Amino acid sequence: MKRYVLLILGLAMTAIYLFPLYWMYLTALKSSTEIFQYPPTFWPSDTQWNFLEVWKSRDMGRYIWNSLLIATGVTILATTLGTGCAYVLSRVRNVWIEIALFAILMMQVLPSSLMVTPIFVMFNQIGLLASPRIAVILAQTAKVLPLYIVLCRATFVQVPRELEEAALVDGSSRIGAFFHIMLPLARNGILVTSVLIFLQSFGEYVYARSLIAKNELQTATVGLQTFMGPNANDWNGIMTYAAIYVTPILIVFMLLQRRIVSGLTAGALK
């Protein structure tokens, strides 16, 4: 009995959680009049298929390409810089490491909207705003790197130290042991964390909005704003755009879902 109550409760919570997503797809498919109809309809009566039209009229290909470019850049940069760092933080134990970890956790607390002004001023001075997408990659990498390091460190901590020692005794160098033993064993955690920061960077808004001036270099999140006029709001168009933007992310997430869950709990049970 208790099981069913919990199941129903769980389903209800999930429904509440997923309702906005459902509403997005629904609105994308409704006509403009149906959107404002009261009482609202929960299934479109006159289905609109204007995905292709929105894609073409808003030049979404370019926006999404920019978003992909930035997200890929951030992921490559963060994994390159963060993996070694996370490994060292997992292996060395002393006061300085504790302080470094604390500082890293502190950095995560600072929101982008707070950081963007000093970053803008600094990037402007050193001329980075001339290549705004690289500027966004750098700023966003700084933003996600702490999260990446903290999550990756947890993965490395789970790999028993003796494996590394066995590799050293077997004749490996420290770097060899890292690449042959630690990295393959932490692979799942690294992959999962990379996907998380990729998705986060794909949806980045504040830095792109502030650091990128030219429309043709803008990302998909900022591109969504082109629908906002002073008088008219094309809700159908906005939701269609959002659906196009979000659906690939959802698909990727669902495909990797099993890996992500196992990655986050890997090593919890031997």
Place this chain on the structure above:
Amino acid sequence: MLQIEIDHLNKHYGGFHALKDVNISIKQGSFVALVGPSGCGKSTLLRTLAGLEKTSSGDVRIAGRSVIGKPPRERDVAMVFQSYALYPHMDVEHNMNYSMRLKRRPKEEISERTRTAAETLGLGNLLDRLPKALSGGQRQRVAMGRAIVRNPKVFLFDEPLSNLDAALRVHMRSEIRKLHERLNATSVYVTHDQVEAMTMADHVVVMRAGVVEQQGSPLDLYDRPANRFVAGFIGSPAMNFLPATATENGALVLDNDSTQIGLNRHIAAGCKFWIGMRPEHLSLKPCVNDMAIDATVTGIESTGSMTFVVLEVASQPVVLAHSGRPETRRGDQVRLHISLDNLHLFDRETELAA
């Protein structure tokens, strides 16, 4: 020829003195056991030999060459870890030949030597399995195989059998010993189990709190323990100790009892001692050159071939080992016969053998 020389070795962890002036010489081809209670520094010493721990002072030489400051790969030692430390993402074959692949040996040599080692250990048909698909005993063999394919100067074992069940442990004990005899390589074996140390090693080093308490052949330690700790640690069931004080006439009187034990050796009057008696040197029947004390039987533990009779003598527990089955029951008043030729005396203050 000496293969390993440990010379005035000290190791500090911050304020903790983990190894205190350790001196050990190990001959080429011998099997040395480092034994002691947990936290005595035996594993630290082994890890120091492997190069996994830095030393604070002193010297370690392997095959005549000082290895202080050298990383593990320049020492040519192989180690079997307590947890086996098999690489989970490599199959048995790759686990075993990782060291040779690192050295970029020719392919034929790698597969040849892996195959030979696998045959030796009975792993021939498991080469393509991952460690998670192996039983505990098989994993242990792979860990051994990983060490023997390399043909190293020294084998280091860190409690390799402690994760196996009792029957397998006894079996692997003799396997390791046989393997050692065939390869004739120098082996250092860490264990907390003194039976393992006694049955496997040529040379036993007993450690406590970072200090080497005594070293020598197993029977040497058993027959002539240098102090009370070694006497109590080596041998199962453990040696019995009764407190006693020397009298004017050179005899010993048990504390809490008036029994006198006459000894044909000179001891200073008033000195306090522990009298050490091995369980097998006690008897319920008279024997050659013995003396008898009143005792009460408080327990009987039978293993079938041997019976351990727990007695109370001068309000101290004493265990007697009897081969066969004695006709006593709990609560019986008996005469305990002590063989005077096999008594050990330890000074109660210094704990050293007197």
